[in-house]
Amino acid sequence: MINTTDFSPNLHFLEGVELTELHTHVGFSISPTMLWEIAHDQGIRLPTKSYWEFEKMITIHEAKGYEEYLSMYDWTEKIQSSPEALFTGMQNIVSGAYRKNNITKLEMRFNPILRNRKGERDLDHLIVFALQGMERAMLKYPVKAGIILMMDRRFSQQENAGIVKKAIKYRHRGVVGIDLAGPISLNDQSARFAPRDIKSLVEEARGFGLGVTIHTGEATGIEEMWQVVEELSPDRIGHGIACIQDQKLMDHLVNNKIVLETCPTSNLNTKVLKDFDEMRHVYATLKKNNVLFTINTDGPEMQCISLRAEFQKLLEHNILTKEDLLRANQVASEASFIKQE
Numbered sequence: 165m166i167n168t169t170d171f172s173p174n175l176h177f178l179e180g181v182e183l184t185e186l187h188t189h190v191g192f193s194i195s196p197t198m199l200w201e202i203a204h205d206q207g208i209r210l211p212t213k214s215y216w217e218f219e220k221m222i223t224i225h226e227a228k229g230y231e232e233y234l235s236m237y238d239w240t241e242k243i244q245s246s247p248e249a250l251f252t253g254m255q256n257i258v259s260g261a262y263r264k265n266n267i268t269k270l271e272m273r274f275n276p277i278l279r280n281r282k283g284e285r286d287l288d289h290l291i292v293f294a295l296q297g298m299e300r301a302m303l304k305y306p307v308k309a310g311i312i313l314m315m316d317r318r319f320s321q322q323e324n325a326g327i328v329k330k331a332i333k334y335r336h337r338g339v340v341g342i343d344l345a346g347p348i349s350l351n352d353q354s355a356r357f358a359p360r361d362i363k364s365l366v367e368e369a370r371g372f373g374l375g376v377t378i379h380t381g382e383a384t385g386i387e388e389m390w391q392v393v394e395e396l397s398p399d400r401i402g403h404g405i406a407c408i409q410d411q412k413l414m415d416h417l418v419n420n421k422i423v424l425e426t427c428p429t430s431n432l433n434t435k436v437l438k439d440f441d442e443m444r445h446v447y448a449t450l451k452k453n454n455v456l457f458t459i460n461t462d463g464p465e466m467q468c469i470s471l472r473a474e475f476q477k478l479l480e481h482n483i484l485t486k487e488d489l490l491r492a493n494q495v496a497s498e499a500s501f502i503k504q505e
């Protein structure tokens with residue numbers, strides 16, 4: 165584990181540097197030990213009695229296909245599907261981010277409907293307890309934190325509208341933005357999904373001052389990414405690395421100051437990127453074209469990574485320089501949806 169006093173020689177340039185993380189999923193950010201405790205506290209019947217098997221089940225030790233990767237969410241979401249679990253879990257995420265990485269600005273995202281046990285739990289309870297957990301941690305550590313509520317490609321229009329409604333309702337209490345995620349083609353609904361379906365919802369959220377980020381250009385290609393930028397005009401894009409295949413798309417991102425939330429280790433884990441050579445090409449192209457990008461973990465606990473370790477990896481593989489990394493951190497701080505006080 166890396167903490168503020170334990171630096172590898174490569175990371176000395178980060179001493180005293182406050183980091184910002186914009187892209188981390190609650191489903192992938194609570195430590196396995198904490199999830200194990202929460203599961204037992206709630207009497208959830210797990211598929212194994214062995215902690216070590218459980219840990220293996222919910223952390224990534226080797227690259228997996230994208231769909232297989234998403235299926236790992238099923239257990240973490242199930243365990244997090246109660247107000248109390250979210251209250252405890254959010255504290256764990258915020259405090260861990262500060263202690264392990266000196267992250268002082270942190271945006272965490274989750275989908276409340278995927279945690280309501282098929283309608284059994286009340287969304288307001290889930291969201292309020294999550295916000296209170298976050299706030300409790302902010303009493304202990306000097307972190308500015310915010311929550312992004314996520315829509316999903318598999319959801320009906322009505323369900324996505326429900327999420328945006330809650331984001332607007334809690335905008336003064338710590339919800340800072342909205343997002344869209346979810347796989348395509350797992351069922352009919354997602355196969356039919358098009359970004360324009362949520363255009364009015366995104367515009368409504370923006371009208372209330374919420375930030376807009378959209379997962380695209382990761383598992384989906386440039387066609388969808390074009391639709392996202394043209395129909396939804398997001399402030400930021402989750403991943404978005406597919407843009408390197410299209411000069412006009414990169415120019416569009418630059419001209420509209422759309423910031424990419426890149427997640428390097430996650431891209432290797434999901435096989436979106438083959439290896440470090442391919443990753444080097446991605447960042448070199450983004451840099452050459454002045455596309456604004458940030459570095460994120462996507463969920464440190466399940467990816468078995470930390471933000472500092474991401475930085476270290478990018479340095480050691482000659483993908484980015486120290487200056488690039490400090491710049492990416494600056495971009496992240498400026499692109500955060502968390503309002504400065």
Ligand SMILES: [Zn+2]
Nearest residue numbers: 189379402462
């Ligand atoms: Zn993500």
